[in-house]
Every structure is written in structure tokens, then in C-alpha cells.
Amino acid sequence: MFNRKQLCLWVLLALSSFSAYADEGMWLPMLLKQLNEADMQKKGMRLSAEDIYSVNKSSLKDAIVQFGAGCTGEIISNQGLLLTNHHCGYGQIQSHSSVENDLLTNGFWAMTKDQEKPNPGLTATFIVRMEDVTKQILDDVPAGLPEAEREKRVQANIKKVQAQTTAGTHYDAIIRPFFYGNEYYMYVTETFKDIRLVGAPPESIGKFGGDTDNWMWPRHTGDFSLFRIYAGPDNKPAAYSPNNKPYVPKHHLPISLAGIQEGDFTMVFGFPGRTTEYLPSQAVREIAEISDPAKVKIRTVKLGILDQDMKADPRVRIQYAAKYASVSNAHKKWIGEMRGLRKLNAIAKKQELERQFANWVAQETGRKATYSQVMPQFEQNYATLAKGITLARDYFNEAVLGVELLNYAQNYMNLASMLQGTPENKTEAQEQVDKLSKGTAGFFKNYNLATDKKVFSALLQLYAKDLEAQFQPEVLQILAKQFNGNWAAYADYVYANSNLTSEEKVQSLLKLPPTQLQAKLVADPAVQLIHGFATVYRSKVLPTYTTLNDQNTLLNRTYLQGLREMQKDRKFYPDANLTLRVSYGQVDTYKPADGVTYDYYTTLEGIIEKEDPTIPDYKVPAKLKELYQKKDYGAYGMNGQMPVAFIASNHTTGGNSGSPVINARGELIGTNFDRNWEGTMSDIMYDPDRVRNISMDARYFLFIVDKFAGAGHLVKEMTLVNNGPQPPALGTNKTKPEVKIKRGKNTSKMKVKAN
Known part of the structure; x- marks a missing residue:
């Protein structure tokens, strides 16, 4: 007999076997x-699938870009104006900042196009088309190959298909595995390389609430920045040139002034980074009980040091602003993820699904031959990883490479190895010397030796204390004893004697003849230390981890294949892998705890209520307070209030930062910038009751640009529409409105008419 808890789990899993949870999925x-x-249309959408994605005519996809390496942006004018998050453009804003001209604190607005600031290395990538290439990639890959050999063949086929696809064009082709390599899809892309900063609010708006409010709801953050894509005279990608022209897109998103209501249809279009929804229970246990706790512990220590030094010195604050935000973002997310997995009872739910899978396998001889060893092998592999391998991996990546000097010294460790090799290696070594020399200024611009030295002593002390002796490099043990456990003195020694601690030292080092350079590098204490750590990692951690990871990849592929056979009526979506996806849901409230219900939107009034001039995260600009007091909201307010942010049930993750939130008519209503803390476990398991994506209301963005910044010329570029409330979901009204999408000669504008 089932007890009540088991029965609830069984019912939930039985329901999930027929379809993904409501609003779950990255499609x-x-x-x-x-x-x-x-x-989607049943939920209220009044577009067709072809209006969203088409290769034959302009569609919503033509307004979506991958911004840089890990965010999304959307085109909001026919002059290539690009909207993304403030935190996505943070590195670029920082790069143009100094103590004397602090754009992070003061904001920036280009009042003319010649004031827009170039950003070397920043890209914006459009998707031209998608294609299922599973057959081309797997046709000559026999079943049963060892995973490493299989991957070699797959990669060779990928290169072949990519070359055939892009020959004679300026396009690129990205081919990624889906469902753990059961399928492969190709994205043909067009990448623009002249991207200029147009506008950014001050941090007091763009980061309002800071790390205190990060991952939290209610939220009051104007998390946006503006860039512009420039193209050559043929409207195609071109390297930066002052003669380039603003890019003319195939489509740009109109912006709705009508606002949002609870229950409205919402669609997020973007490039989610990584999810692992189909992991077995053993993997979820490893994350929740070993990996996340270790990483949180290490980053808590590091963040405390960075925070102290940033508050003490304005120069350090600017140098480490982007670094701190990056370290803190994942740190807080992991804390929420652990809590969410526990509250969702995720491990038990995974185990119940696995029991169902085992029962299904046992019903047929053919299934037994294919699937019977999947779960026992998972159990064995993760038990091996739990014997220090996972912990050692995380401590190497977080504690050792979390020290900037040691991370930087990896380059010089590799250079020393090249200098010892053959003449061909020495030629390669000279190329590496030139590369390192060019990159030196960039590294040291945002590096503070005193801060890094504190991080060094704190994190290596954690490493020495928490890891077993077999994972301790000999050089660490010798030096730790030499300094009698005084980690600060140990740090003083390393940083005083290393040639890698300043731009001047490094440039002098790189000018030495090869033989002298190699000798200096071998004797450098930072190089010696990272070499010791890397040797242990490569000999005692990486081989086992790689072998088991390859095995688990194959097991996951087989397990997911079996689940799709077992649950034939279920719609499976592939895990996120930084490729273009659509998620959809609705504007919705949620209950984070017993007796607490959160509304679905926030307003400027909440910013004023949170104001605290003594706390940097809660400072409010005088101009913003003045606009609030006068209720000077222009066309962007609603019923005497200025909307700021809202939540919806769209399934999102990292990479969706900056993604447009689009309404039933294909109009921009917001820009996604976060998830709620209670929902961060959605990368592993989605919960419809608690998972919400957090978005800046498009009207707040317009208000800040126009009324706060006085940059109304930018608003004039945009297409603003006010088509009234969204149409209701089908079945909620007596008549079903027939919606036609009309396109004028300018295909960058979609007009929606309800007859």
C-alpha cells in the first residue's frame, strides 16, 4: 500500500508523464x-508559429540576438537599436569608466550617434535558420562505440556539415547535441562585430537593490542598457569603422504602452544557457549535497574580501564591479537552488520516476537488454565521484582558479612547457609571448594585488583544510609548513617573488631571451604553485572525472531515450544549451511561503519606500524622486502609478538575461532580467507554483530614457503601440476573435488586427 507521501508523488509523476508542467519548457x-x-494560442497568443520563426519572411526571430557570449538582446528600432540588461552590458560600461568619468555611477547617454562608444570584441549574433542535422551527424556512428571515439566521429561530421553549409557565405554554423546526443540541430548565424554603447542608467537605477535584491521578488530594478549594431555599406557585418552605418534589421519589436494584467500571455525569446532537467536522482544529490555547498562556502569567503576592499577604495570598486557581480550572482543562485530542491523534494521525485522506469524496463526482454544496467551504473559512478572527486574538482575551479594570480599563471605555466619543446613548439611559444604581451594591459587594468593576496591566503587555506591529503600538491604542503600555517605570510612571499604581479614585471619578463624566460618561469613561485595544483588535478581528479562523465553522458542519452519511449504522449523539450528557444506562460502571482502571496507587479512607489541613502544598494537619484513627487510619468504611467517590474511563469535560466518578454500580439512588454530565488532550482526541476521569471516593464524603460535621461530622441526611433488589453485566452470569452497579422511594405513592423 502507498502511504500518503508516496501517493502524492505517484500522482504528480503520472500527470507529468503526459505533458510538461504548465508553462514548463524551452522549445x-x-x-x-x-x-x-x-x-500557445489556447493560452491567448494571437500569432502563428511562422510569425515567431520563419526562414521565408521576416519574423520575431529576426529581432533577437545573442548579445556577447552569454546574454540576449532585442532590436527595438529600424536603426539597429538594441535593448538588453544593464548587467549584460556591465563589462562594457565598466570598460568606459574611470574614477574621473564614472559611467557606472553616473550613467551614460549618447545624444548623437557620434557619441556612441565602440566596444572591441563585443558581438551580436542573429539566427538565420535552424535545421535538424541528426542524420548527417550520426549516420556513420555505430552504436556501442566508446564515448570518446563516438565524440571524435561526431565532431568530424559536425565540421564537415558546417563547412558545407557556410562555404561561400559570411555565415557561421553552430551544431549542438540535444537530448544528450540523441539528436543534433544546426543554427546558421550572422554575427555583427561593431556594437556601440548608446545608453545606460546609473547603477542606482540599473542595479537598484544590488546584491541584496538579486534573485528576489518584489523587485524594483531598471536593469537595462542600450547598444546599437553597426554594419558595412551593404548592411552586412563589418569590423569597426567610423564609416559604418546603423544596421537596418529585418524586423524590430514594437513596444506596447498598454501594460499587463494578471493572466496575460507572455513569451520569452532568447538564448538560455544551461539546464539539466533529465538528470538522475544520484546527480541531483551530488549537486544539492556536495557541489553547491562547496561552491557556496568558497564564494562566501571570496565575496567578503572583495566587498570590504571595494567599499574602502573607489578604484577597487570600479576594477572589481563586474567581477563581484559575476561571483555573487552564481553564489546566491546556488543557495536558492539548494533550498528549492529540498522544498520540492526533488531527489525523492526523481527516485520515484526511476522506479517507474525500472518497472517499465522489466516488462519486456528487449527493454532489459537496452536499459536494465542504466540505473545500477549511475549509482556506481556517482558513488565513485562522491569519494572526493567532485569536491576536488570544485575546489580546484573555485578556490585555486578563484585566485586571479594563479588563474593568470596558468598561461605562463603553459608557456614554460612550450619553451622546453621542439623548434615547432618554440615558434608557437613566441606567438604565445606576443599574445600575452598584448593582453597584459587589459588584465592589470582590473587587478588589485592587495585584494588578490587576501583572496589567495583565504582560499588556499580552505583548500588545505577541506581536501584530503591525496589532493594536496607537494609544493603547497612544503610551503605551508615553511610558514608554520601563516597563510598571510605565505601570500606575502609568493606575491613579492613572482614576476606576474604587475604589468611592468610581466612586460620585462616577456622581453627576455627564450632560455632565460623559461628559467625565470620555472622558478616563479606562482607558476610553481599552479603547476603543483594542475599536476594533482590532471593526475588524480581529471582522469576519473572524465571517464565517469563520459559514461554518464552515454547513460543519460540511453535513459532519456528510454523515458521518451515510456512516455510517448509527453512533449519533451531539450535542455538549454545557449541556443535560441521560446518559453511561454502568463503573468502570475505566487506564494513563497505559508501565509504570503506576492503580487505580480511593482511600481516606482516601492523604490521610494526602499530608499536608504546609507545603503549603496538603495540610493535613489534626486531626479527620479522629483519625477515621482510630481507624478511626471508622461505616456508611460498607468492610473497614477509608474510600473517598474512584473513576474510571469516563463521557464528561463542564465542566458535569458536581456530576453524580450512578448505579448499575445508580438509586442514588447518587458525585458527579462532574473528569476525569483524560490524558483532557481528550475534548472533541474520546474515547479509551476513557485517558478517565476522577473522582467523590467517596458514602460519603465521608456520612462527612464525619456523623462529621467532626457534622451527622447531614442524613443522617437522606436515603434510605440497601444492596442489596449491583451486578448483573453481562448475559451475564456464567449466569442473567439479571429486575428489576422498584416504586414506592410516595411516588414520590420507587424500590425495585429482583431476582427
Whole structure:
């Protein structure tokens, strides 16, 4: 007999076997017609799948870009104006900042195009088309190959298909595995390389609430920045040139002034980074009980040091602003993830699904031959990883490489190895010397030796204390004893005697003849230390981890294949892998705890209520307070209030930062910038009751640009529409409105008319 807890789990899993949870999923745009269009329209969408993704005419996809390496942006004018998050553009804003001209604190607005600031290395990538290339990639890959050999063949086929696809074009082709390599899809892309900073609010708006409010709801952050894509005279990608022209897009998103209501349809279009929804229970246990706690512990120590030094010195604050934000973001997310997995009872739910899978396998001889060893092998592999391998991996990546000097010294450790090799290696070594020399200024611009030295002593002390002796490099043990456990004195020694602690030292070092350079590097204490750590990692951690990871990849592929056979009526979506996806849901409230219900939107009034001039995260600009007091909201306010942010049930993750939130008519209503803390476990398991994406209301963005910044010329570029409330979901009204999408000669504008 089932007890009550088991019965609840069984019912939940039985329901999930027929479809993904309500609003769960990150769906492939090219498959929306067959998998999602009917459901999306039932929820209120008044577009067709082809309006979202088409290769034959302009569609919403033509307004979406991958911004840099890990964010999303959307095109909001026919002059290539690009909207993304403030935290996505943070590195660029920082790069143009100094103590004397602090754009982070003061904000920046280009009042003319010639004031827009170039950003070397920043890219914006459009998707031209998608294609299922599973057959081309796997046709000559026999079953049963060892994973390493299989991967070699797969990569060779990928290169072949990529070359055939892009020959004679300026396009690139990205081919990624889906469902752990059961399928492969190709994204043909067009990448622009002249991206200029146009506008950014001050941190007191763009980061309002700071790390205190990060991952939290209610939220009051104007998390946006503006860039512009420039192209050559043929409107195609070109390297930076003052003669380049603003890019003319195939489509740009109109911006709705009508606002949002609870229950409204919402769609997020972007490049989610990484999810692992189909992991077995053993992997979820490893994350929740070993990996996340270790990483949180290390980053808590590091963040405390950075915070102290940043508050004490304005120069350090600017140098470490982007670094601190990056370290803190994942740190807080992991804390929420652990809590969410516990509250969701995720491990038990995974185990119940696995029991169902085992029962299904046992029903047929053929299934037994294919799937019977999957779960026992998972159990064995993760038990091995739990014997220090996972912990050692995380401590190497977080504690050792979390020290900037040691991370930087890896380059010089590799250079020393090249200088010892053959003449061919020495030629390669000279190329590496030139590369390192060019990158030196960039590294040391945002480096503070005193701060890094504190991080060094704190994190290496953690490493020495928490890891077993077999994972301790000999050089660490010798030096630790030499300094009698005085880690600060140990740090003083390393940093005083290393040639890698200043730009001047490094440049002098790199000018030495090869033989002298090699000798200096071998004797450098920072190089010696990272070499010791790397040797232990490569000999005692990486081989086991790689072998088991390869095995687990194959097991995951087999397990997921079996789940798709077992749950034939379920719509499976592939895990996120930084490729273009669509998620959809609705504006919705949620209950984070017993007796607490959060509303679905926030307003400027909440910013004023949170104001505390003594806390940097809660300072409010005088101009913003003045606009609030006068209720001077222009066309952007609603019923005497200025909306700021809202939440919805879209399934998002990292990479969706900056993604447009689009309404039923294909109009921009917000920009996604976060998830709620209670929902951060959605990378592993989605919970419809608690998972919410947090978005800046598009009207707040317009208000800040126009009324606060006085940059109304930018608003004039945009297409603003006010088509009234969104149409209701089908079945909620007596008549079903027929919606036609009309396109004028300018295909960058979609007009929606309800007859």
C-alpha cells in the first residue's frame, strides 16, 4: 500500500508523464508548429508559429540576438537599436569608466550617434535558420562505440556539415547535441562585430537593490542598457569603422504602452544557457549535497574580501564591479537552488520516476537488454565521484582558479612547457609571448594585488583544510609548513617573488631571451604553485572525472531515450544549451511561503519606500524622486502609478538575461532580467507554483530614457503601440476573435488586427 507521501508523488509523476508542467519548457522555434502552436494560442497568443520563426519572411526571430557570449538582446528600432540588461552590458560600461568619468555611477547617454562608444570584441549574433542535422551527424556512428571515439566521429561530421553549409557565405554554423546526443540541430548565424554603447542608467537605477535584491521578488530594478549594431555599406557585418552605418534589421519589436494584467500571455525569446532537467536522482544529490555547498562556502569567503576592499577604495570598486557581480550572482543562485530542491523534494521525485522506469524496463526482454544496467551504473559512478572527486574538482575551479594570480599563471605555466619543446613548439611559444604581451594591459587594468593576496591566503587555506591529503600538491604542503600555517605570510612571499604581479614585471619578463624566460618561469613561485595544483588535478581528479562523465553522458542519452519511449504522449523539450528557444506562460502571482502571496507587479512607489541613502544598494537619484513627487510619468504611467517590474511563469535560466518578454500580439512588454530565488532550482526541476521569471516593464524603460535621461530622441526611433488589453485566452470569452497579422511594405513592423 502507498502511504500518503508516496501517493502524492505517484500522482504528480503520472500527470507529468503526459505533458510538461504548465508553462514548463524551452522549445525549439522551428518545432513550434507541431509541438506548441495550438497550446500557445489556447493560452491567448494571437500569432502563428511562422510569425515567431520563419526562414521565408521576416519574423520575431529576426529581432533577437545573442548579445556577447552569454546574454540576449532585442532590436527595438529600424536603426539597429538594441535593448538588453544593464548587467549584460556591465563589462562594457565598466570598460568606459574611470574614477574621473564614472559611467557606472553616473550613467551614460549618447545624444548623437557620434557619441556612441565602440566596444572591441563585443558581438551580436542573429539566427538565420535552424535545421535538424541528426542524420548527417550520426549516420556513420555505430552504436556501442566508446564515448570518446563516438565524440571524435561526431565532431568530424559536425565540421564537415558546417563547412558545407557556410562555404561561400559570411555565415557561421553552430551544431549542438540535444537530448544528450540523441539528436543534433544546426543554427546558421550572422554575427555583427561593431556594437556601440548608446545608453545606460546609473547603477542606482540599473542595479537598484544590488546584491541584496538579486534573485528576489518584489523587485524594483531598471536593469537595462542600450547598444546599437553597426554594419558595412551593404548592411552586412563589418569590423569597426567610423564609416559604418546603423544596421537596418529585418524586423524590430514594437513596444506596447498598454501594460499587463494578471493572466496575460507572455513569451520569452532568447538564448538560455544551461539546464539539466533529465538528470538522475544520484546527480541531483551530488549537486544539492556536495557541489553547491562547496561552491557556496568558497564564494562566501571570496565575496567578503572583495566587498570590504571595494567599499574602502573607489578604484577597487570600479576594477572589481563586474567581477563581484559575476561571483555573487552564481553564489546566491546556488543557495536558492539548494533550498528549492529540498522544498520540492526533488531527489525523492526523481527516485520515484526511476522506479517507474525500472518497472517499465522489466516488462519486456528487449527493454532489459537496452536499459536494465542504466540505473545500477549511475549509482556506481556517482558513488565513485562522491569519494572526493567532485569536491576536488570544485575546489580546484573555485578556490585555486578563484585566485586571479594563479588563474593568470596558468598561461605562463603553459608557456614554460612550450619553451622546453621542439623548434615547432618554440615558434608557437613566441606567438604565445606576443599574445600575452598584448593582453597584459587589459588584465592589470582590473587587478588589485592587495585584494588578490587576501583572496589567495583565504582560499588556499580552505583548500588545505577541506581536501584530503591525496589532493594536496607537494609544493603547497612544503610551503605551508615553511610558514608554520601563516597563510598571510605565505601570500606575502609568493606575491613579492613572482614576476606576474604587475604589468611592468610581466612586460620585462616577456622581453627576455627564450632560455632565460623559461628559467625565470620555472622558478616563479606562482607558476610553481599552479603547476603543483594542475599536476594533482590532471593526475588524480581529471582522469576519473572524465571517464565517469563520459559514461554518464552515454547513460543519460540511453535513459532519456528510454523515458521518451515510456512516455510517448509527453512533449519533451531539450535542455538549454545557449541556443535560441521560446518559453511561454502568463503573468502570475505566487506564494513563497505559508501565509504570503506576492503580487505580480511593482511600481516606482516601492523604490521610494526602499530608499536608504546609507545603503549603496538603495540610493535613489534626486531626479527620479522629483519625477515621482510630481507624478511626471508622461505616456508611460498607468492610473497614477509608474510600473517598474512584473513576474510571469516563463521557464528561463542564465542566458535569458536581456530576453524580450512578448505579448499575445508580438509586442514588447518587458525585458527579462532574473528569476525569483524560490524558483532557481528550475534548472533541474520546474515547479509551476513557485517558478517565476522577473522582467523590467517596458514602460519603465521608456520612462527612464525619456523623462529621467532626457534622451527622447531614442524613443522617437522606436515603434510605440497601444492596442489596449491583451486578448483573453481562448475559451475564456464567449466569442473567439479571429486575428489576422498584416504586414506592410516595411516588414520590420507587424500590425495585429482583431476582427
